[in-house]
Amino acid sequence: MVFVSLVASHSDVDLETVARLSAGASEVASGVLDGTSPMAGAVVLATCNRYEVYAEARSEDDVEATRSAVIAEIAELSGLDEQTVASALTTLTGHEAVNHLFTVGAGLDSAVIGEREIAGQVRRALIEAQESGTATGSLVRLFQTASRTAKDVGSHTAIGGRGLSIVSVALDLAEDLRDDRWSEKNIVVFGTGAYAGATMSLLQQRHAGNVFVYSNSGRAPAFVATRGGTALTDETLAGALAAADIVIGCSGGDQQLTADDLAEAGRGDAPLVAIDLALTRDFDTSLEELEQVDVITLESVRMAAPAEQTAALEEARSIVVTAADEFAAEQRERSADAAIVALRKHTQQVLETEIERVRAQHGCTAAAEEVEFAMRRMMRQLLHEPTVRARELAAQGRSDEVESALGSLFGISTADIAAEAAKKAARKKQKQQAASAKKPAAMPDDAIHAPHRTA
Template identity: 30%
Template sequence: MQLLAIGLNHTTAPVSLREKVAFPADHLGQAVAAARASLARGIGEQAAAEAAILSTCNRTELYCANRAGRSVNDAIDATAHFMADYHQLSVSELRPHLYTLPQDQAVRHAFRVASGLDSMVLGEPQILGQMKDAVREADAAGALGTYLHQMFQRTFAVAKEVRSTTEIGAHSVSMAAAAVRLAQRIFDRISEQNVLFIGAGEMIELCATHFSAQNPKSLTIANRTLERGEALAHRLDGRAIRLADLPEQLANFDIVVSSTASTLPIIGLGMVERAIKARRHKPMFMVDLAVPRDIESEIGRLDDVFLYTVDDLATTVQTGMENRQAAVIQAEAIIETRVQSFMHWIDSRAVVPVIQELHENSEQIRMIELERARKLLARGEDIDTVLDALSRGLTAKFLHGPQSALHSAQGDERARLAALLPQLFRTRR
């Protein structure tokens, strides 16, 4: 079985490229189906191709498994071309930023990602939920088979073990906390600022909770669906507005945090320029946590705007690393043990077809000898004589193959068979 993980993340690619290869959540099922078709093309074994796609603000990864006899390099090329073609990019533009991890490297990577060891925020818990969502989408699309299903189930178990037995997440600094820290560098007191959150998903809820703890002057949620925005605003003692009202409302806010699933920017340069003019050039702090980006990058060049993306938060979220090194070492040890266990399971699966064939051949021999015994009994033969003939017939047929192989072998091959056969036919007393 050929396992492969291929992708890019915050350490290998800038946000400008990551947003180009991000898969919208509502298109994941379609993308997974396309990935399976691409991987199986030229092999003729569609059912053998398994695939799952993980796409977050910090990474886009494709996990796949294929039973076909394609070389690792061919599988990597096919996967890279799928990602490039799907997003209408050139392979030459994408390839330098991709990591390609075959076999146990793919398993180890999945375990590390789910455990928070490969995140921008070391130990952050959100990635585990995002991976579970990705697996559910792949399963719903019929793209999970025996191997990826087993790998991901073990991935979740490893992540749970790492989080419950180490302190990997005890000192983590979330994106939300980092955003608050940066805002405090711009404004002395967040309690005197009006804060706007665009979106109503998990990341926005987390950020809004952190900012709410600073008792801002006002807290507003802007969302396409007003009802969902109002539900979140109610929990945080804020108010909600429609996203369509943002152009007229933007000037009222000092701090803006955005994280939506939009494939196009929500806040453009012209909108912010008008807002800054209406604010008489009072500074505005903006955080764009979305990939693809919600806020046009050109806005960051405005004198009175402090714009940060997920990549800009990297330095802040890595504080306290020294306090987590012991936990990292412990987590890596757990992961390595579990990787070896999974690869042993993979190896054991390779002999399943051989075992099945042995069972089928044995069953044919059994049925032939059983039918012969029934005919003898029907003719009135003595039952003990029939049973003796049955046992001798079964034994002779089971030993025929090994004896023939031993007689026809020569030299080292005969020596190996001579040493192996007694182990295969050793009886338990």
């Protein structure tokens, strides 16, 4: 088993490319998994400024095939050619992939260092993969550990202590452009997803009183019922735009607000702040050409995001590195366990064959039982030292030596070991599914979807 991550983020790729890669993001994981797939599972993390696929390749030999399969699937769903997709994605494997996810989950690779939203997006990515059946046991442990690491960073360092996020920095920029009298502003929010929910919460904290929500999917009434504000319809949207002081785009839907829309709403030359937080842009670029409109984009937020203190960053990164090292050690021990199980299964088969011979010759006599007892005790003693040594070697990152030794001495192949690990993971998954089946189903929530996937 090898972790493979393919990464495109704001650090290396422009946001337009990230948005294009994200088309069909929810279908990538299931699309790359079939009977002949070189990978056992996959989880997709798609946010406003990153697109990442985490896969579990079945072996080191399957890493390149895994990368190619993911690239081909993304190309098919996004409409981009494979060469463009391949050049936009950075490939990380093994410990690098683990360290990267932990860094991302802790908000240390975000446009706003220490942002809060990304930890929730990491959790939701895992939940969606589990619901669609693409998350393996190893991927579940990986993402759950990333979430725990993010909590440790939040509770033990000053990173994120100020509650900064992409939304909060965007609202701060709006205050700088106009003023901070939020209670007097008329605000229109487009969307009902994760960022829309975060926006509503922060607007409430700033005592915004006149907030209107529009969604072309019709989810606005249910959204405002739990978060406050007034739902807009197609008929009332134009009137709200005419009176708006601030419009905030969080939907990333197919429709875009244009300069013509504002003109038709009868705004005239009234000043307006347009905050576009959607990866695929809710506001057409024609708004930027209007003198009375100030447009704040994700790029604006990234440029305005404050730098965190060096000491706090170093402390946070130390927590991430330690967590990644500990996770890697646990994974190596699990690999050793699979090898040990394969060895025990092999020796058990040999032992049972010999015991059957004793029973055939001597029947169920006391002598036969004593011979069987002695043979089982001897086998346990013989396996004790190899078991201890296998775990020690695995902890040192030398699992390959254990597997090589088992192959040379007992004819146990890596395929045998992988099969044992897969059986164990399958049994665990069946238990989890059985436990989940006993729980009442949760109601769907718009807020669990990535902002550019909602309307």
